[in-house]
Amino acid sequence: xxxxxxxxxxxxxxxxxxxxxxxxxxxxxxxxxxxxxxxxxxxxxxxxxxxxxxxxxxxxxxxxxxxxxxxxxxxxxxxxxxxxxxxxxxxxxxxxxxxxxxxxxxxxxxxxxxxxxxxxxxxxxxxxxxxxxxxxxxxxxxxxxxxxxxxxxxxxxxxxxxxxxxxxxxxxxxxxxxxxxxxxxxxxxxxxxxxxxxxxxxxxxxxxxxxxxxxxxxxxxxxxxxxxxxxxxxxxxxxxxxxxxxxxxxxxxxxxxxxxxxxxxxxxxxxxxxxxxxxxxxxxxxxxxxxxxxxxxxxxxxxxxxx
Amino acid sequence: xxxxxxxxxxxxxxxxxxxxxxxxxxxxxxxxxxxxxxxxxxxxxxxxxxxxxxxxxxxxxxxxxxxxxxxxxxxxxxxxxxxxxxxxxxxxxxxxxxxxxxxxxxxxxxxxxxxxxxxxxxxxxxxxxxxxxxxxxxxxxxxxxxxxxxxxxxxxxxxxxxxxxxxxxxxxxxxxxxxxxxxxxxxxxxxxxxxxxxxxxxxxxxxxxxxxxxxxxxxxxxxxxxxxxxxxxxxxxxxxxxxxxxxxxxxxxxxxxxxxxxxxxxxxxxxxxxxxxxxxxxxxxxxxxxxxxxxxxxxxxxxxxxx
Numbered sequence: 110x111x112x113x114x115x116x117x118x119x120x121x122x123x124x125x126x127x128x129x130x131x132x133x134x135x136x137x138x139x140x141x142x143x144x145x146x147x148x149x150x151x152x153x154x155x156x157x158x159x160x161x162x163x164x165x166x167x168x169x170x171x172x173x174x175x176x177x178x179x180x181x182x183x184x185x186x187x188x189x190x191x192x193x194x195x196x197x198x199x200x201x202x203x204x205x206x207x208x209x210x211x212x213x214x215x216x217x218x219x220x221x222x223x224x225x226x227x228x229x230x231x232x233x234x235x236x237x238x239x240x241x242x243x244x245x246x247x248x249x250x251x252x253x254x255x256x257x258x259x260x261x262x263x264x265x266x267x268x269x270x271x272x273x274x275x276x277x278x279x280x281x282x283x284x285x286x287x288x289x290x291x292x293x294x295x296x297x298x299x300x301x302x303x304x305x306x307x308x309x310x311x312x313x314x315x316x317x318x319x320x321x322x323x324x325x326x327x328x329x330x331x332x333x334x335x336x337x338x339x340x341x342x343x344x345x346x347x348x349x350x351x352x353x354x355x356x357x358x359x360x361x362x363x364x365x366x367x368x369x370x371x372x373x374x375x376x377x378x379x380x381x382x383x384x385x386x387x388x389x390x391x392x393x394x395x396x397x398x399x400x401x402x403x404x405x406x407x408x409x410x411x412x413x414x415x416x
Numbered sequence: 417x418x419x420x421x422x423x424x425x426x427x428x429x430x431x432x433x434x435x436x437x438x439x440x441x442x443x444x445x446x447x448x449x450x451x452x453x454x455x456x457x458x459x460x461x462x463x464x465x466x467x468x469x470x471x472x473x474x475x476x477x478x479x480x481x482x483x484x485x486x487x488x489x490x491x492x493x494x495x496x497x498x499x500x501x502x503x504x505x506x507x508x509x510x511x512x513x514x515x516x517x518x519x520x521x522x523x524x525x526x527x528x529x530x531x532x533x534x535x536x537x538x539x540x541x542x543x544x545x546x547x548x549x550x551x552x553x554x555x556x557x558x559x560x561x562x563x564x565x566x567x568x569x570x571x572x573x574x575x576x577x578x579x580x581x582x583x584x585x586x587x588x589x590x591x592x593x594x595x596x597x598x599x600x601x602x603x604x605x606x607x608x609x610x611x612x613x614x615x616x617x618x619x620x621x622x623x624x625x626x627x628x629x630x631x632x633x634x635x636x637x638x639x640x641x642x643x644x645x646x647x648x649x650x651x652x653x654x655x656x657x658x659x660x661x662x663x664x665x666x667x668x669x670x671x672x673x674x675x676x677x678x679x680x681x682x683x684x685x686x687x688x689x690x691x692x693x694x695x696x697x698x699x700x701x702x703x704x705x706x707x708x709x710x711x712x713x714x715x716x717x718x719x720x721x722x723x
Contacts (some may be wrong), residue, residue, distance in 0.1 A: 328562075389617055396642055
């Protein structure tokens with residue numbers, strides 16, 4: 110049990126990430142009290158029942174009122190509206206953060222609603238599962254996961270405090286600027302997810318191969334694509350709409366490369382394929398050497414060590 | 417310990433699959449003796465040292481001589497030359513099988529070299545790891561994995577015997593025709609692998625994002641792509657060159673779908689993205705319901721339960 114880092118934390122949106130934060134803050138005593146807001150009565154009731162919030166409110170403004178830390182944990186496309194609602198109710202000196210997968214668009218949407226004296230520090234925990242909703246959270250979700258934070262104009266004290274919260278929940282924290290964050294994530298996460306969605310979509314309407322066969326033989330490579338493609342549709346719609354530029358950039362590069370390999374297959378150019386496949390081994394070696402691989406390579410989605 | 421199913425088995429090629437078969441046949445007493453052939457002296461020595469072969473030979477013909485079952489476990493592109501070499505030395509009534517990832521091309525390459533009285537039953541165990549070579553094999557590689565066999569013109573008795581061998585090594589055996597096999601695998605394995613290779617290639621030459629960042633944040637989705645893209649280059653070159661038609665067909669469908677989603681991103685069509693991402697959840701549900709998911713979703717590559 111650490112000393113509480115914040116007196117009052119408000120979780121706006123009570124899905125996988127916020128509920129996991131709630132459980133983690135409770136488990137390690139990082140907040141004196143946790144207020145929560147979700148749109149539906151059922152979600153608010155679940156938060157109280159599961160105990161990851163002390164109080165719940167029907168509006169974001171009420172939940173944010175008097176909080177030292179407000180965590181925006183709604184889909185990226187909803188951040189602006191929430192910020193507009195809570196802006197006038199924020200305590201001077203409060204920190205506002207978020208957990209969205211895109212950072213430039215969140216800053217554009219949220220910052221205009223925060224008056225001087227509010228510390229805004231966007232964040233992005235690189236953690237998740239294929240499940241969503243208030244009952245999917247667990248305290249150890251962030252253990253040994255990266256959390257990227259964007260210090261921007263915030264005071265060093267406020268940044269240090271938010272960093273301490275994430276470290277208290279088990280994360281490794283890195284600071285980054287928003288544009289670079291969006292590019293890095295476009296490569297390591299957003300484009301791979303879109304590709305997985307696409308491949309599953311192809312299989313879905315391929316009538317010569319029955320669905321039962323695709324499912325039966327999915328372990329041959331396809332299964333992990335389906336895991337990713339089962340992620341929350343609202344969240345991912347917003348990611349692609351709001352990280353449009355970087356995603357389209359990486360997608361353009363991807364299709365150029367794919368066409369080159371496709372042409373090599375069509376022309377029977379074995380040498381080109383062999384050389385390409387040999388080069389890609391180097392990155393894999395780097396990951397193994399960096400200790401970033403685990404026995405459960407699942408896009409960071411395994412629910413481990415629940416207690 | 418079962419009764420031996422074959423008296424003398426010859427493994428031609430001593431990489432991951434053949435060495436795992438050797439270990440499995442030894443562990444469960446499925447062959448009275450195992451002969452092996454590999455091109456290099458070092459690989460042959462490893463086979464004897466690790467004990468998954470009883471004898472090794474410098475030529476495929478010597479290894480195959482007198483065998484009841486000959487397993488062609490070389491890259492798909494090398495199958496024809498091996499069949500030509502061993503053809504004249506095969507015992508009448510012997511069964512020839514293979515473990516290649518493509519079936520029509522293997523049949524075209526191998527069948528002409530086998531005279532009447534030889535039973536040819538192509539096979540494909542859907543199992544593997546990212547590692548290769550004689551030291552990468554282990555007895556339990558095929559446990560609870562599918563093995564697809566192509567009965568073709570072979571006698572029911574010969575098919576039943578080969579099926580018993582694979583079942584003895586822990587596999588679930590299914591029969592299928594060669595063209596259908598190649599299409600199913602193009603969807604569930606070959607195209608996903610090519611896509612993974614491509615995505616890793618994109619990351620590799622992207623200079624604005626440093627390699628260390630890609631590696632560091634790879635768990636956000638990219639890591640599993642690198643695992644696949646580290647697979648044996650020779651094997652995968654041959655897969656794409658020999659399953660050209662089905663792979664190009666699926667790749668064509670894939671790029672059509674991808675362009676549709678890319679356009680939706682560019683046009684800001686959130687409804688189309690949301691609907692697409694919602695549809696892809698159904699296949700995932702099917703996989704979970706069919707019990708084809710495990711806690712280690714790794715494209716079937718985890719080395720579990722070694723003993």
